[in-house]
Amino acid sequence: GQQLNQSPQSMFIQEGEDVSMNCTSSSIFNTWLWYKQDPGEGPVLLIALYKAGELTSNGRLTAQFGITRKDSFLNISASIPSDVGIYFCAPAMNRDDKIIFGKGTRLHILP
């Protein structure tokens, strides 16, 4: 069956540090989405990637769609306290298809 691996599972960083997380899959996908979830809330879309090799930024966030279409990474530069939360990669195969969520990367920022 389809395998989706997201790493790391959790990260503890100092405010101001850069962060990197990634997802790999056993299957190819046509899109990679990245969501952030705050405690007790729904996932919020951060970045959407549509083309293999595409590099997209949204403020301090940068994400790339791997050229093999089986992976993606998300970088956060100069982390701030409100970056705390769980980040999910969420690839999909077809437009309006279900999204498959990774297990998430829980980001903690140390005081």
Added chain:
Amino acid sequence: EPEVTQTPSHQVTQMGQEVILRCVPISNHLYFYWYRQILGQKVEFLVSFYNNEISEKSEIFDDQFSVERPDGSNFTLKIRSTKLEDSAMYFCASSVPDRGSYEQYFGPGTRLTVT
């Protein structure tokens, strides 16, 4: 900015009871979804809905589950006879098939607790 809304925010019910979770998708969206998230786990797909019928459903979405769009704005998930393992956050999402959009927008969720 338009957003998906869900009610109630928290529902407590006894095992065997029926529950209806309600969602109002973004008004110009055409595709609707339900996902669930058991505490501490990943978000799992339940069902997608388009043009007044189910497009796809997962193994979780068995005969105890049903969805309905009773009017032009609401989208509901019904669990006919709840089980303890149905306790989870339930998220509604919607998307519009515009210019190849895959982007789904999620509501804040309903926390269902089955006792």
